[in-house]
Amino acid sequence: MSLPYNLNDKQSIIDYAKLLKGKTLREACDKEILEHKYSGKGNFGQVLEKFYFLYEPNSVSEPDFAIAGLELKSTPLKQLSNKDYRSKERLVLNIINYLEVINQDFETSSFYKKNANILLVFYLHKAGYDILDYLIKLVNEWSFPSTDLEIIRKDWEFIKKKIADGKAHELSEGDTFYLGACTKGANANTTRKQPNSEIPAKQRAFSFKQGYVNHIIASIANDSLGNYGKLIRSTEIAQKQTIEEIVISKFKPYYGKTVQQILKKTKTEINTKAKSFYANLTNVILGIELDKNIEEFEKAEITVKTVRLKENNLPKEDLSFANFKYVGIINEDWDDSNFKDILEHKFLFVFYQFENEELVLRKVKFWNMPYADIQEAEKVWAKTKKIVAKGDIVKEIINGIRYTNFPNKSFNSVSHVRPHAKNALDTYALPTKDKLTKAKEYTKHCFWLNNTYVRDEIYLK
DNA sequence: GCATGATCATGC
């Protein structure tokens, strides 16, 4: 059977793909073929390959259209309340073959060969809809912008080195900036052999972080995501320095300086009372205009946390994260949990310290949580889930104050659970009535990082 | 001075 496009001609493949725009798979595929061959099984990508491009999905390390050197990828979009499109998830690329990757160079690696030129098909995901009825919104080819390629090359090298060091089982998405090593498999127990350790490692794939995919979407759609400032202004800079080195070199001149001195030295006047003061000060030091987001941070999904240390090095407060929903947490597994997702991000810590009532900039540090500590945090999450599921939240009430069974600081060295709410009446629904109080809802709580952990494992290390 | 529960402030 002849194909509706020319396998030898990249442009003909792209032109054929672009006919998908504004259509669903049901509309775009041949009706007869769909009716006779589509069993209702398979994901969007498989149906797209089989019933639109008319070839059988494969798992070879060559690009899907080998002669044209084009890899086909489809991935879902979500729509924000302001109607803008964003990526619904990370973009999963090829599986990492732990045994082979350690012998490869980036330029000739299976990763680079397969993904150097990608034909992207973005469709709008709608809960409850058949995959055949998702509307295809964007179609275009894409290849690495030269500046991004430098970051991605370093990410790839980092992942390769960790595997070569026998630490494939400790890989985390927070290890890297744009290119992550995300888990991929039928379930969390899908593992494979790694070269320099007997420990089975979770199967992982190279992937673009969700924040990075959003920028791909914007570049394809010719849309702007908003107002961005860049840390890296040229490919030459990206070749010479990492994001980490650039950020640290900008902060370093201000180490040991008070907030007032920094403001004076940078000749900026910003409202020191504003909630966004520290975020603004970070922008000032990095040379980014105040109303702009930092492009590289957004692509890498870096979470910036400002910590104020007391004179004895202990952070003044524990570090809070977003509240969790009681109904949500009991339906999660650790591997798809919100808390794990947060902890696997890369963080930029900005440390200030009180010196005679004044805050002095101490240092900045890029950090992501080591594997062993993520396992510790899992214990806190697991205990919390169990307590909520059993309706076992309140332990006792003394003088009207409710003491809970949630994991406290002495339970775990990494994290604890505490209220995080407007007041006691600011609540989320409970999946099970609380046994002691009979309450159907409870004050909002969140996971916190212990201030002692922040001091010992992040600031002092 | 710390641990834990409770709450505030700001910006969108």
Add this chain to the structure above:
DNA sequence: GCATGATCATGC
């Protein structure tokens, strides 16, 4: 109204 960062209050 909510998310997020920040802070307070009390008892040991």
